[in-house]
Amino acid sequence: MIGAALARFMTDDRGRCLAALAAEFRDLDLAEEALSAAVETALEAWPCDGTPEHPRGWILAVARRRAIDRLRRQARGREVLAQHAILAGTGDDTVSEIPDARLGLIFACCHPALDAKSRVALTLRTLGGLTTGEIARAFLDREAAMGQRLTRAKTKIREARIPFAVPGPEDWDVRLESVLRVLYLIFNEGYSRTEGAAPLRIDLCEEAIWLGRMLRQLRPDEPEILGLLALMLSVHARRHARFGPDGAVIALDRQDPRRWDGPARHEAETLLDEALRLGRPGPCQIKAAISCLHMQSAPGAADWRQIVLLYDSLLRHEPTPVVRLNRAAALCELGALREAEAELATLAEALEGYQPFHALRADIAARRGDTAAARASYARAIGMAGTSAERDFLRKRSEALPEAETFSGEKSQPQEKKAETKLGPSPTGR
Amino acid sequence: MKYIALIYYDPAAAPQSGSKMNEEYFAFTRRAMEAGVMKGGDALHPPATATVVRTRHGKVETMDGPFAETKEQLGGYYVFDCADLDEAIRWVADIPGAKIGAIEVRPLVVFE
Numbered sequence: 001m002i003g004a005a006l007a008r009f010m011t012d013d014r015g016r017c018l019a020a021l022a023a024e025f026r027d028l029d030l031a032e033e034a035l036s037a038a039v040e041t042a043l044e045a046w047p048c049d050g051t052p053e054h055p056r057g058w059i060l061a062v063a064r065r066r067a068i069d070r071l072r073r074q075a076r077g078r079e080v081l082a083q084h085a086i087l088a089g090t091g092d093d094t095v096s097e098i099p100d101a102r103l104g105l106i107f108a109c110c111h112p113a114l115d116a117k118s119r120v121a122l123t124l125r126t127l128g129g130l131t132t133g134e135i136a137r138a139f140l141d142r143e144a145a146m147g148q149r150l151t152r153a154k155t156k157i158r159e160a161r162i163p164f165a166v167p168g169p170e171d172w173d174v175r176l177e178s179v180l181r182v183l184y185l186i187f188n189e190g191y192s193r194t195e196g197a198a199p200l201r202i203d204l205c206e207e208a209i210w211l212g213r214m215l216r217q218l219r220p221d222e223p224e225i226l227g228l229l230a231l232m233l234s235v236h237a238r239r240h241a242r243f244g245p246d247g248a249v250i251a252l253d254r255q256d257p258r259r260w261d262g263p264a265r266h267e268a269e270t271l272l273d274e275a276l277r278l279g280r281p282g283p284c285q286i287k288a289a290i291s292c293l294h295m296q297s298a299p300g301a302a303d304w305r306q307i308v309l310l311y312d313s314l315l316r317h318e319p320t321p322v323v324r325l326n327r328a329a330a331l332c333e334l335g336a337l338r339e340a341e342a343e344l345a346t347l348a349e350a351l352e353g354y355q356p357f358h359a360l361r362a363d364i365a366a367r368r369g370d371t372a373a374a375r376a377s378y379a380r381a382i383g384m385a386g387t388s389a390e391r392d393f394l395r396k397r398s399e400a401l402p403e404a405e406t407f408s409g410e411k412s413q414p415q416e417k418k419a420e421t422k423l424g425p426s427p428t429g430r
Numbered sequence: 431m432k433y434i435a436l437i438y439y440d441p442a443a444a445p446q447s448g449s450k451m452n453e454e455y456f457a458f459t460r461r462a463m464e465a466g467v468m469k470g471g472d473a474l475h476p477p478a479t480a481t482v483v484r485t486r487h488g489k490v491e492t493m494d495g496p497f498a499e500t501k502e503q504l505g506g507y508y509v510f511d512c513a514d515l516d517e518a519i520r521w522v523a524d525i526p527g528a529k530i531g532a533i534e535v536r537p538l539v540v541f542e
Contacts, residue, residue, distance in 0.1 A: 113515060160537045161431050163514040171516065 005051045013056045015127045019101035023164040028154040030067050038063035103218040104164040110179040111162045118153040119182045128207050180228045183208050187232050205236050226275035227285030234268035234291040237261040248392035253300045283317040304334040321350040329360050355384035371401050432538040433510050433518040438502040439531030441476050454526035471508035
């Protein structure tokens with residue numbers, strides 16, 4: 001019974017209480033320490049005294065007293081203490097509702113003044129409630145190094161006074177983008193983890209979706225939040241169809257739609273509709289639209305003309321080489337080989353070390369009937385493949401090339417892999 | 431909370447007297463003073479006028495110039511008093527030098 005009440009607190013209310021404490025004391029470390037001390041106190045007190053009527057209020061009150069105690073012992077806290085002297089006596093444990101400060105906490109954790117990897121780690125730690133060890137394993141880091149990273153980030157938030165506040169309209173777009181990027185990095189980290197690494201208790205894709213849902217709940221009328229959630233859900237819906245029995249990647253338009261997760265896909269489409277109705281398009285919504293569009297056509301019959309147009313509008317928001325590459329891939333599918341090749345030529349310098357660039361170059365060469373060039377480009381792509389699933393996929397494509405220099409007419413689709421995995425920046429530059 | 435904004439720029443692109451950027455600096459400084467945010471600030475003479483001093487084993491070592499051979503050099507600074515980093519960033523982004531160089535923002539230590 002006690003265990004159940006505490007477990008419910010840990011899943012539902014931990015982030016909320018942490019956010020309230022962080023906003024109040026402007027110190028994440030202090031907030032975390034006070035909260036875990038309060039939970040420990042609950043573990044001791046509740047079995048004897050019974051579960052309090054308002055567990056959340058109870059824990060928050062204990063944590064607040066604990067934080068004030070610690071501040072008393074530190075000179076640093078003088079200024080903050082003065083503001084909280086009144087609260088100290090009255091730690092109100094009868095309150096059932098506390099204001100939800102989690103949005104402010106997310107914006108602090110994803111502040112652009114912190115480095116990208118720290119933003120991701122901090123968000124998983126404070127809002128996702130992951131342990132330092134779990135985050136370290138997720139990013140193939142040593143636990144000690146991850147602990148130091150988190151400590152440095154929390155120290156910077158405190159000393160440079162990064163606010164635990166929702167940014168005003170003048171900063172909103174830039175700051176929201178940073179938050180969405182963090183969520184997408186978490187998602188991508190989970191998505192690209194296809195093999196090799198030790199299995200995790202936490203599915204980072206689901207964690208990112210969970211965070212996205214929370215963000216949506218806190219800001220229901222922000223179309224880019226809806227767009228990101230739709231993007232993640234639509235990609236996640238294909239998780240069981242992405243790999244063949246041999247472990248190789250299956251290109252999107254060769255996947256078996258029956259293996260897609262229907263409810264997730266449906267939710268993605270509904271969210272996207274909702275976002276588009278708000279009439280403020282943005283990059284996440286466009287990426288979600290591309291991802292959903294891929295799933296709406298019969299296998300192998302994607303509407304490439306529409307997809308090229310969507311990439312055109314994405315380019316207006318994100319004029320990056322990777323987006324241009326994805327657009328070139330769509331052009332290639334459309335049969336506009338010359339145009340695709342011209343685009344590739346301008347991208348060579350920027351994307352020379354990027355596997356999908358060579359895979360697309362191979363695909364275009366193959367379609368032109370230049371088997372030798374195609375084979376050479378596949379070889380380069382295979383050498384750069386990050387996982388064996390990607391490697392096997394590219395090898396199969398290369399082996400399927402005809403012996404003679406004749407155009408087989410067979411459709412090929414390596415760009416799908418890119419469309420799926422490389423819509424955003426690559427995660428945290430591991 | 432006090433923040434120092436350290437303005438780095440390529441000395442070759444330093445604002446000349448009477449230049450448009452100089453006027454922008456005057457306007458910006460006036461605005462920051464009127465808002466009560468500005469607590470100090472100066473422009474520095476170019477790095478060629480700098481002297482580096484170290485004390486080692488009780489001996490003073492004096493050397494010419496800044497030791498770092500970087501393209502961007504410290505050209506000046508402001509001290510702002512702001513509620514938090516976000517407010518500081520908003521002011522710093524308006525420093526005219528932000529358009530040609532880079533500005534490092536650091537909180538000042540308060541000794542109690």
